[in-house]
Amino acid sequence: MEILEQIYCAMILGQVQTVMTLTERAIQEGISPKEILENALMRTALELGEKYSVREIPITKVLISSRAILACLHVLIPLFNEGGQPYKGRVVAGTVAGDVHDLGKTIVMATLRGTGFEVIDLGIDVPPEKFKVAVEEYKPDILALSCLLTTTLVSIRETIALLERTGLRRQVKVLIGGGPVTASFAQAVGADYYGSDAYSAVQQVLTELKQKDNEEMDTL
Ligand code: B12
Structure with missing residues (x-):
């Protein structure tokens, strides 16, 4: 399975540690934080919202996946301005x-x-x-x-x-x-x-x- 797909699956299952490890591995493999954000993280977050809204999943499941999404963001956020470029604002x-x-x-x-x-x-x-x-x-x-x-x-x-x-x-x-x-x-x-x-x-x-x-x- 492709690594972005693996991150997505681990986030859905709420596996915090696995999400962090896979996110770090994806970065090492040269996948950009933006790609992870757009193709794994956003996908999970939106799917979660949609499924909860039609009562397909309970709030507890939402909470468990949310923690894993935030764990992924925790790894990504410090990488966004690694080049030390001057800020736009x-x-x-x-x-x-x-x-x-x-x-x-x-x-x-x-x-x-x-x-x-x-x-x-x-x-x-x-x-x-x-x-x-x-x-x-x-x-x-x-x-x-x-x-x-x-x-x-x-x-x-x-x-x-x-x-x-x-x-x-x-x-x-x-x-x-x-x-x-x-x-x-x-x-x-x-x-x-x-x-x-x-x-x-x-x-x-x-x-x-x-x-x-x-x-x-x-x-x-
Ligand atoms: C996840 C979630 C939770 C999690 C939050 C976990 C977390 N760490 O964030 C938990 C379980 C804690 C939770 C609790 C509650 N929730 Co809730 N929750 C959701 C859920 C399922 C998904 C929200 C989400 O994260 N979506 C994914 C993200 C990516 O989308 P988003 O938040 O909408 O953000 C996007 C845009 O809105 C926008 N955006 C967001 N913020 C900003 C800011 C700026 C500046 C800009 C420009 C854009 C922007 O850009 C984002 C990216 O595209 C929604 C259902 C839904 N479909 O939205 C209900 C929902 C928001 N929750 C709801 C409710 C009622 C509650 C509770 C009261 C439930 C309860 N009965 O206990 C509590 C409230 C607790 C509190 N005091 O805040 C209702 C709100 C109804 C309303 N209109 O008032 C919703 C809509 C569910 C529903 N259909 O009833 N919830």
């Missing part, structure tokens, strides 16, 4: 307060890292105050908020409102995404960008940086 990211869904956000951030961005990932269940402190401290180009629960959409609103109240909103562009998030919701809460998946997230971030570059050129 900085992103601070997190899953909003009340929400512990990690996979989508971590995949989006791994893709951004793979495209050359510095990413500071604050993790899951991040309260508005913690996002605010990170914006002050890291001065990112983009603040990326992930939300998978309808009940925690309000945390996006609260985070943006806190940035407004504290005068930080103009310093950073806000990108939001995740299952219940839509373009019209993004507009309603005053986010700058909405991304439906990892690729559109990269597109939005690149668009932002291009605009920033143009503005800087105009002021010269």
Whole structure:
């Protein structure tokens, strides 16, 4: 069996150690982190979501596979900027307060890292105050908020409102995404960008940086 197929199978079975060993072996064999991300990891994550949604697998199975997916990402993430290239820009990211869904956000951030961005990932269940402190401290180009629960959409609103109240909103562009998030919701809460998946997230971030570059050129 091809190694990417083996990684996929081990992730589905939730075999954390095997996934890590196979991922390391794939890298040694010359397979790029991007290929592993796209052809093994994304495939597993999407399949998991689809199967759970039609009740083909229980939540326990989802949780077991999720751990294996995160283990694979743990191996891949440090490899994304090994060449020490200058970063294209900085992103601070997190899953909003009340929400512990990690996979989508971590995949989006791994893709951004793979495209050359510095990413500071604050993790899951991040309260508005913690996002605010990170914006002050890291001065990112983009603040990326992930939300998978309808009940925690309000945390996006609260985070943006806190940035407004504290005068930080103009310093950073806000990108939001995740299952219940839509373009019209993004507009309603005053986010700058909405991304439906990892690729559109990269597109939005690149668009932002291009605009920033143009503005800087105009002021010269
Ligand atoms: C995995 C999973 C879990 C795992 C999470 C494990 C982990 N470490 O992440 C566990 C078991 C912990 C879990 C728990 C719960 N879950 Co859950 N879970 C899922 C499931 C099956 C898959 C989500 C996933 O990882 N998909 C794969 C990734 C790759 O896709 P994604 O997350 O959508 O991310 C993509 C895009 O959304 C986007 N994106 C995501 N974030 C961001 C951020 C930015 C900035 C951008 C631009 C884009 C972006 O890009 C990603 C890549 O393409 C979904 C079902 C589904 N079909 O989505 C339910 C689902 C999200 N869960 C749900 C629920 C209800 C729960 C629980 C309340 C269950 C319960 N009864 O206990 C708890 C909530 C716990 C909490 N407080 O957060 C509901 C939410 C319904 C709703 N709309 O509110 C869903 C939709 C299932 C369902 N159909 O009912 N869950």
